[in-house]
Amino acid sequence: MNKQLVASFVLLSALWGAGSVAIADDEDSFHHSSDRPVPKLFDANGKYVGNVVYFGEPEFGDPGVILNIHGALVYASIKRPLDTPTQLQWHGFGPSYSGPNCSGTVFVQYARGPFRPAAIVRSGATATLYVASGTLQQMVTVQSTVTGPPETCWSESSSYVIPAWTVESTFDLTQHYPEPLRVGF
Template sequence: MNKRMVKSLVVLSALWGAWPAAAADEEDSTRHDRDRPVAKLFDANGKLVGKLVYFDAYGAPTEGGVVLSIQGALVYAGIHRLTTLFVESASQLQWSGVHPQFSGPNCSGTVYIPSASGPLRPTAILRNGATATLYVASGAPTQMVTVRSEDASWGCSPYDSPSQSTAWTVESTFDLTQHYPEPLRVGF
């Protein structure tokens, strides 16, 4: 036999012999992935909210969140540590995310969503006391709007003068604390 044919047979034999091992490794890897615990978010009643995921929140104070389906739209609802008088909890969390903007002074009028968190439908979370409301953007692109105030972590922040901004209009709202009461916690 010539050397070229022998080399070809050796290479084919090596590949043929390695194929079942590679398939077994892939199957074994898939099985182990299922065995790994996945962090999940639970509400105050122990009800599962969803798997914990992370998206860039453009400066919003979020420490992960969950993907929810609101009227057929996939949205991201962020969370962060429960803070009381500047003291952060080690295990209790609350809803948090992008702060909405408003067409009127003192956080009144039409609500707008100024930025997006991740690749899903844009949302904003408005906290009013113990109630956290999720505002879900319409499917339309951003538009130029006039805003006069913005919800901030410490309360409403009116602008000195009206400002032009690109933002999404709101299609629907979802009462997060009614469906998933706080404090929230992470578990397996």
């Protein structure tokens, strides 16, 4: 059953454009032998967040966790900040905005595998996850995008059209899972 589930997951990932997949699962002996512990992500209070997984292309992939946000499975990546190499924080693709200076309607431009597309915005010590709607991408007009690290708003002098998703909900990652994050077993 587990091998069939993993095979289906890999097939779905390939169809959705994901490069490599490595999912940590305590009960999945297909990926892990009993002598290899599964890495787990914990927040600053020691609360378990989820098993650490890798999802994405080598040039864009980061470790992260799969979260259930209001019934939608979302991939939230983590990264070591340049100034504190011993700690982890929430990090991921930023959203695009309809107006200049990262204002106006927020859109999610990138998807990670078969999960609900999401974007992460950092404002100081706060990391907010923008979860895309469960609809198909649509062509939208944008004028600015958050890129990073470090997170920076890039505005264009004129608007342009991209395929993106509208935002269904937001989730304050640092409120629910405070930083610094750490990996344990």
